[in-house]
Amino acid sequence: MKKLVWMFSLLLAMPFAAQSAGGPAIELEPAENNLRDQNSLQRGAVLFSNYCMACHSLKYMRYNRIARDIGWSDEEVVAKMAYGMNSVVDDVETRMLPGVGMDVLGTEPPDLSLMARLKGTDYIYTFLRSYYQDGQGKWNNHALEGTSMPNVLEGIERHASSEDYAQAARDISNFLEYVGEPAKMKRMDLGWKVIAFLLVLLLLTYILKKEYWRDIKH
Numbered sequence: 001m002k003k004l005v006w007m008f009s010l011l012l013a014m015p016f017a018a019q020s021a022g023g024p025a026i027e028l029e030p031a032e033n034n035l036r037d038q039n040s041l042q043r044g045a046v047l048f049s050n051y052c053m054a055c056h057s058l059k060y061m062r063y064n065r066i067a068r069d070i071g072w073s074d075e076e077v078v079a080k081m082a083y084g085m086n087s088v089v090d091d092v093e094t095r096m097l098p099g100v101g102m103d104v105l106g107t108e109p110p111d112l113s114l115m116a117r118l119k120g121t122d123y124i125y126t127f128l129r130s131y132y133q134d135g136q137g138k139w140n141n142h143a144l145e146g147t148s149m150p151n152v153l154e155g156i157e158r159h160a161s162s163e164d165y166a167q168a169a170r171d172i173s174n175f176l177e178y179v180g181e182p183a184k185m186k187r188m189d190l191g192w193k194v195i196a197f198l199l200v201l202l203l204l205t206y207i208l209k210k211e212y213w214r215d216i217k218h
């Protein structure tokens, strides 16, 4: 029994150990995003199209899936995210031509479909907001020192209030969390129903067991 308790606590601790081993050097700001906030997801999708798709793809997503999940029609998603240039069944591909990233930035921008799963939503939020200018006025980032990604939200930071700037980063992070696991809300809604069903089943089987053993001496 003792051994079992040990093994169980080790299993519980494992994800935390894994996360702390590969984590970023700085403390992450909580994104405080909300996957149920459909307006935020829609704003995030538009911001993603305007500020990120010049370099990044979401190659595991199609436009029509996004439309269905965040409350747009097929026409709307193509108009708002692809300037009417793609078909709804297309994957969400970057507008950058192959090889340009390497030539201009020295590296290919990664696909962001699973980035929120890999690094966490708080990381994306923090990363977008951690740009600073060093002594020579060169941009760098506290979350990823020496990064070759430019400070793409600089314009918003400069011209909007700090709340609106934070909200823009939050909406983009929210959208990328949704993209990382499109069925997450369904899973969470279904989860408690399954648990409730199992509890009812437990009660019924317990009553049944009582009934079976009633006449047997034990």
Ligand code: HEC
Pocket: 047, 048, 051, 052, 053, 054, 055, 056, 101, 105, 107, 108, 109, 110, 112, 115, 119, 124, 127, 128, 144, 146, 147, 148, 149, 150, 152, 153, 172
């Ligand atoms: C001009 C091209 C460009 C644009 C526009 C751009 N990125 Fe990037 N991004 C890059 C490159 C290049 C990298 C790889 C950075 C590196 O490894 O140093 C990157 C990496 C990332 C990473 C991974 C960071 C890590 O820790 O590995 C995230 C997350 C990210 N970008 C999010 C975004 C978001 C969100 C936007 C839009 C708001 C955006 N990017 C816009 C070029 C771009």
